Amino acid sequence: MPASSPSPTAISTVTPDVVVIGEALVDVVAAAEGIIEHPGGSPMNVAYGLGRLGVPTALLTSLGNDARGAAIEAHLRSAGVELLPGSKSAVRTASATATLAADGSASYRFDISWELAPVAPPYLPRVLHTGSIATFLAPGASTVKRLLEQAHRECLVTYDPNVRPALLGGQAEARSIFEDLVPLTDVVKLSDEDAAWLYPGLQPEDAAARILALGAGLAVVTRGGQGSLLTTPAATVHVPAITSVVADTIGAGDSYMAALIFGLLARSTEGLGRDVLESIGRTASKAAAITVRRPGATPPTAAELITELPAAGAPAFIH
Secondary structure, three states, X not given: OEXXXXXXXXXXXXXXXXXXXXXXXXXXXXXXXXXEEEEEOHHHHHHHHHXXXXXXXXXXXXXXXXXXXXXXXXXXXXXXXEEOOOOOOEOOOEEEEEEEOOOOOEEEEEEOOOOOOOEOOOOOOOEEEEEHHHHOOOOHHHHHHHHHHHHOOOOEEEEEOOOXXXXXXXXXXXXXXXXXXXXXXXXXXXEHHHHHHHOOOOOHHHHHHHHHHOOOOEEEEEOHHHOEEEEOOOOEEEEOOOEEOOOOOOOHHHHHHHHHHHHHHHOOOOOOOHHHHHXXXXXXXXXXXXXXXXXXOOOOOHHHHOOOOOOOOEEOOOO
């Protein structure tokens, strides 16, 4: 719970291209060299990834006034990401303890409460992104939904549910929350694991079609080593995964999401024909492949993204 209930807070008058709304936390990872802490949380990772790509970005979140919160703020600042007013309202900074499997994939145990300070934004960015725990966990999820209701006709809204079943109620309740939000968005990206949990028995293509029917203009399903599916009402493309040596998969899906937004910003006037979908899908896959090569959620810079990866290792896992 927050330390106090602040009055509505205005977002900074400096207008970033992207505002990300959602949780920021510390990933606690047991590694061979001991316990390591990385700044994390899907929305925070997306904001950081955009900053690393040179996109002016701001994050609205809920941090504690503690050492972990200070570390996250410094991490964001290192990528040029602004932490918006009202983002230091929690009693303590949240954490997620990650357990790594032999293939580098991670599962998580969370210590989080989510309540977002009231916000009265004086502007709208080109892109508003949200996702993950922030869109499901009460009471903060209702604040996020209100912000999407204000923004969705005025700017591009992107959404990654990044489902965390351990923190959600029943599957039917979570799907209802998800499907209430989709009409307020333009782009929805989810992993095949998310799709299978939300829509048991549906193939990724069918889950994407359902998301489009709910009102999204672009549905993206990442499929680990099988690459990703990008579909609009007019076109569908399958983009293969890029091979990469895998250190761990923490943040791979968030790097994909950041690079997807990066691609959409760069091609805002071109529409979403097949060639554009293939281009932004390849760029996003490459960002994920670079990220899994190194421990922790360390996404590429713009310079790294334009440098060819060595053709080595297994297909990168994107979640």
